[in-house]
Amino acid sequence: MIMFPNAKINIGLNVLSKREDGYHDLETIFYPIGLKDALEVVESEHLMFTSSGLDIPGDPMNNLCLKAYHLLSKNHKLPPVHIHLHKHIPIGAGLGGGSSDASFFIKLMNDKFELGLEISKMEGYASQLGSDCAFFVQNKPAIAFGKGDELQNIEIDLSGFYMVLVMPHVQVSTAEAYRGVIPRATSNPLVDLIKLPIEEWKIFIKNDFEVSVFDQYPIIGDIKSKLYQSGALYASMSGSGSSVFGIFKEKIQLPEMEKDSQVFYGV
Secondary structure: OEEOOEEEEEEEEEEEEEOOOOOEEEEEEEEEEEEEOEEEEEEOOOOEEEEEEOOOOOOHHHOHHHHHHHHHHOOOOOOOEEEEEEEOOOOOOOOOHHHHHHHHHHHHHHHHOOOOOOHHHHHHHHHOOOOOOOHHHHOOOEEEEOOOOEEEEOOOOOOOOEEEEEEEOOOOOHHHHHHOOOOOOOOOOHHHHOOOOHHHHHHHOOEOOHHHHHHHOHHHHHHHHHHHHOOOOEEEEOOOOOOEEEEEOOOOOOHHHHOOEEEEEOO
């Protein structure tokens, strides 16, 4: 069985406060997009994980799909499987690719082996693997609170617009991004700001990571500027970076950006 885990972008990201558990309380909007990995699971004599496409750094045995398998196996009798992941979503780009792979793996196993897991149960498993993993279970636009694991569905539809996602060959670690942020409360919650005309988002909707990340990686800030120069109604870094997206009124091609970055067109 095969599934295609998709990426997400963050529309706005406010880091509100530091928590006692070492994490941060934040507020952001997750929006699913069409950039996808490919995930295949077949029964096997032994539990195996292989990958292709983009290089996945670190020990393959620590991959979130394998962690999800072991998590599910605590409560369900699972046969050994061969997991193959074709990686297309860049790593360290703020697109949630690894989290999406883990959540889609849970959904795939639920379907393939008829585990009978309800959505809330799958979200519970996913949230143990990463703060934003649970989002990809329902995979619908949502506003996220807490560590990013408290989700509330939100009505937002960008299908009438055109998106350009620019992914430079730079990885920004989440820990690195948080070190440059000063948490602060906001008087304008995203749930209200997102209702503004999209042309006004650039005035009011911010990503708190941008200042420090742009300072460390000027190329990322340059991409945002170029997207606005090319006519974007709204442009922002996604999550903790390094990818930057622009939302346009009409279809556009930016071949100059394709020379130094991976570029995804669409919504």
